Amino acid sequence: MNRKKKWITLAITITAFAIVIVEMFPIVIIVLNGFKRDIDIWSQNPFSFQFTLRSYQKVFARDDFLLGLKNSLIVGLSSTAISILAGAMASYGIARFHFRGRKTVSYSFLISRMVPQISLAIPLYLLFSRIGLRDNLLALVLAYTSFNIPYVIWLLLPFFASIPKTFEEAALVDGCNRKQIFWKIFLPLTAPGLVVASVFAFIMSWNEFIYALILTGNQSKTAPISINGFMGQYAPEWGQLAAAGTLILIPIFVFTLSLQRYIIKGLTAGGIKG
Amino acid sequence: MQPSRDLFPREGSSLTKKKMPTLYFILPAALIVGAVLLFPVLYALGLSFFHYPLVDDGTRQFNGLQNYWTLFTDPEFWNSLWRQLGFILIAIPIELVIGFFVALLFSRDFFAGKVLRTLLLLPVFILPVLSGLTWRLMLQPEYGALSFLLSKIGFGGKTILAEPNLAYTAVIVQDIWRMWPFMFMILYAGLSNIPRELLEAANLDGAGFFKKITSVTIPLLKPTITTALLLRVIDALRIFSEIFVMTDGGPGNATMLFSIYTYRQAFKYFNIGIASAMAVILLIIAILFALTLVRKNMDLDTM
Numbered sequence: 001m002n003r004k005k006k007w008i009t010l011a012i013t014i015t016a017f018a019i020v021i022v023e024m025f026p027i028v029i030i031v032l033n034g035f036k037r038d039i040d041i042w043s044q045n046p047f048s049f050q051f052t053l054r055s056y057q058k059v060f061a062r063d064d065f066l067l068g069l070k071n072s073l074i075v076g077l078s079s080t081a082i083s084i085l086a087g088a089m090a091s092y093g094i095a096r097f098h099f100r101g102r103k104t105v106s107y108s109f110l111i112s113r114m115v116p117q118i119s120l121a122i123p124l125y126l127l128f129s130r131i132g133l134r135d136n137l138l139a140l141v142l143a144y145t146s147f148n149i150p151y152v153i154w155l156l157l158p159f160f161a162s163i164p165k166t167f168e169e170a171a172l173v174d175g176c177n178r179k180q181i182f183w184k185i186f187l188p189l190t191a192p193g194l195v196v197a198s199v200f201a202f203i204m205s206w207n208e209f210i211y212a213l214i215l216t217g218n219q220s221k222t223a224p225i226s227i228n229g230f231m232g233q234y235a236p237e238w239g240q241l242a243a244a245g246t247l248i249l250i251p252i253f254v255f256t257l258s259l260q261r262y263i264i265k266g267l268t269a270g271g272i273k274g
Numbered sequence: 275m276q277p278s279r280d281l282f283p284r285e286g287s288s289l290t291k292k293k294m295p296t297l298y299f300i301l302p303a304a305l306i307v308g309a310v311l312l313f314p315v316l317y318a319l320g321l322s323f324f325h326y327p328l329v330d331d332g333t334r335q336f337n338g339l340q341n342y343w344t345l346f347t348d349p350e351f352w353n354s355l356w357r358q359l360g361f362i363l364i365a366i367p368i369e370l371v372i373g374f375f376v377a378l379l380f381s382r383d384f385f386a387g388k389v390l391r392t393l394l395l396l397p398v399f400i401l402p403v404l405s406g407l408t409w410r411l412m413l414q415p416e417y418g419a420l421s422f423l424l425s426k427i428g429f430g431g432k433t434i435l436a437e438p439n440l441a442y443t444a445v446i447v448q449d450i451w452r453m454w455p456f457m458f459m460i461l462y463a464g465l466s467n468i469p470r471e472l473l474e475a476a477n478l479d480g481a482g483f484f485k486k487i488t489s490v491t492i493p494l495l496k497p498t499i500t501t502a503l504l505l506r507v508i509d510a511l512r513i514f515s516e517i518f519v520m521t522d523g524g525p526g527n528a529t530m531l532f533s534i535y536t537y538r539q540a541f542k543y544f545n546i547g548i549a550s551a552m553a554v555i556l557l558i559i560a561i562l563f564a565l566t567l568v569r570k571n572m573d574l575d576t577m
Contacts, residue, residue, distance in 0.1 A: 009382070009384050012379055012382055012384050013384045013385050013386075013387075015379060016379060016380065016384065016386075016387065017386075017390065019379075019390075019394075020390045020393050020394060023393075023394060023451070023455070024393060024396075025419075026397075026405070026408045026409065026451065027396060027397070027400065027408075029408060029412060029419050030404065030408045030411075033411070041417065042416070043417060045422065046418070046419040046422050047419070047422075082306070085302070086302040086303040086306055089298075089299045089300070089302060089303065090299060090300050090302070090303035090304070092299055093295075093296055093299030093300045094300070097295070097296045097299070099296045099300075105304070107565075107568055108307075108312075109303070109307065110568045111561055111565065111568060112311050112312075113564075114508045114560050114561070114563070114564035114567075115311065115315065115557060115560065115561075116512035116533065116553075116557060116560050117512055117533075118512065118514060118533040118536045118537060118553060118556065119315065119318060119536075119553035119554070119556055119557040120314055120318075120553075122318060122321075122536075122540050122546065122549055122550055122553050123314035123317040123318040123321065123550070123553075124314050125540075126317070126321075126546065127313075127314060127317065142306075142309075142310045143310065145306055145310060146306075146307065146310040146311040149303050149306060149307055150307065153303065177295075178295035178298075179295065179298065182299070203399060206401075207399075207401045207402060207403075209401075209402060209403045209514070209515035209518075210514050210515060210533075213515075213518075214537075214541070224401055224403045224404075224515075227401075227403060227404060227407070228403055228407070228519055231407070231519070236411075238411055241407060241411075245401075245404045245408070248401065248404075249400065249401070249404070252399050252400070252401070253399070255399075256395050256396065256399045257392060257395075260392055260395060263395060263459065
């Protein structure tokens with residue numbers, strides 16, 4: 001019996017390793033290609049190559065990519081900041097006040113997270129063109145905020161709901177008003193939720209492509225757009241694409257790995273009880 | 275404990291003073307979402323009733339349901355709808371099955387299990403654009419890594435992204451690769467909430483592996499599975515970037531999914547009216563799924 005168990009465990013371990021190796025294959029390819037010479041990328045056997053940093057040097061010398069990185073950072077951070085602020089306030093309001101139309105308001109917020117980007121991108125394109133915000137970072141910040149605020153509200157609701165109401169009663173007795181309670185007591189108490197929400201809001205902005213494709217031009221394009229630009233008009237610059245791709249993956253992977261115990265909560269925000 | 279009435283003001287509270295904080299908290303989010311989401315959506319709804327070329331050539335005018343009618347008689351529209359549906363119906367069940375069995379596998383303790391589990395998170399968070407481009411690279415006929423491996427097992431010499439059926443398969447495989455770990459994570463979390471005693475009881479009853487799965491695990495996981503499926507469907511409905519960079523809808527219209535065709539109508543053919551009608555149709559479908567999800571999971575009354 002024990003012997004059989006050992007064999008089963010061994011088989012499971014081997015299967016698990018095999019699955020992970022297959023699953024990591026595309027990521028490994030992209031990372032490796034960043035360190036290949038162009039001639040090796042274009043060669044028949046993709047697994048034999050000489051190590052080089054040429055692609056990274058080229059990428060760092062490209063103003064358009066650096067601008068894209070900078071824009072991505074600005075847009076991601078601003079949108080995250082706005083969304084966290086407005087989203088946390090609304091989330092607290094929904095969790096704690098029983099106002100008229102509460103259900104309608106909260107349902108609308110929740111559903112708006114599911115609006116397909118293309119449905120929104122077309123009217124936003126026309127509206128932003130009309131008010132002169134095309135190819136402007138502000139337009140992107142606003143567009144990203146449209147999906148980040150509902151997301152933050154979803155994610156924070158259970159955090160606010162889990163704080164005992166006695167906290168507020170005690171604070172009210174001590175003479176705090178509602179606003180002070182929120183800023184001084186609730187925000188610090190939900191700090192873990194705020195961190196998770198910020199990271200996810202930032203990642204979603206960082207990865208976003210449709211709005212950036214439609215709403216930006218040369219001035220305000222973001223990193224994902226400039227990566228796609230490496231495909232070029234005539235021949236793709238696979239080496240630089242891989243190097244640039246690896247660079248913009250780094251923050252994402254660092255965040256995901258450091259926050260892994262919150263990831264389920266983040267991915268399903270509001271979707272799963274408890 | 276029941277909260278006292280004026281501490282948590284309920285509907286109809288006569289004290290306007292108590293209503294102020296509600297507005298204070300809700301208003302900023304409501305204003306922003308109203309301006310960048312609700313208003314644009316209504317604007318798109320309005321545009322869908324107009325003949326509206328992107329560049330104003332003087333022919334812009336109200337034309338009622340004409341755009342919708344044009345779509346319903348447009349074979350390309352139906353093509354994109356069916357391809358979208360096929361994409362969802364093929365990719366998501368496969369993602370569910372893989373995710374489920376891998377979750378079962380990882381629910382055992384074994385060497386390096388935790389590290390491997392963590393690595394499986396990475397594809398979910400990879401930039402969709404980068405994923406699409408990577409798959410495009412791997413499938414290049416002369417030098418792509420995947421083409422190379424395929425040729426080693428006797429499936430060489432094909433330009434996968436240039437053949438309609440193979441290209442459609444490729445974009446589906448790309449999505450399965452990226453998203454089965456999403457199913458895996460949610461199901462794994464669900465599995466670890468199943469009480470051990472239930473499975474041990476099934477063991478004592480002499481239930482075999484598959485018997486245990488069908489009569490204990492799956493029934494207990496059902497709510498989790500439904501939620502995961504709904505989240506994935508809503509997400510797959512709006513897939514765009516990966517396919518845009520991988521095939522741009524081609525070859526021909528083989529991978530012309532709904533959002534890709536909408537994008538074409540708007541920014542290649544400049545038919546904003548028709549594109550808006552498509553946007554509205556997609557929006558309605560997405561909202562139906564979203565409502566189901568929200569109804570099922572949101573329990574405002576217990577807060």
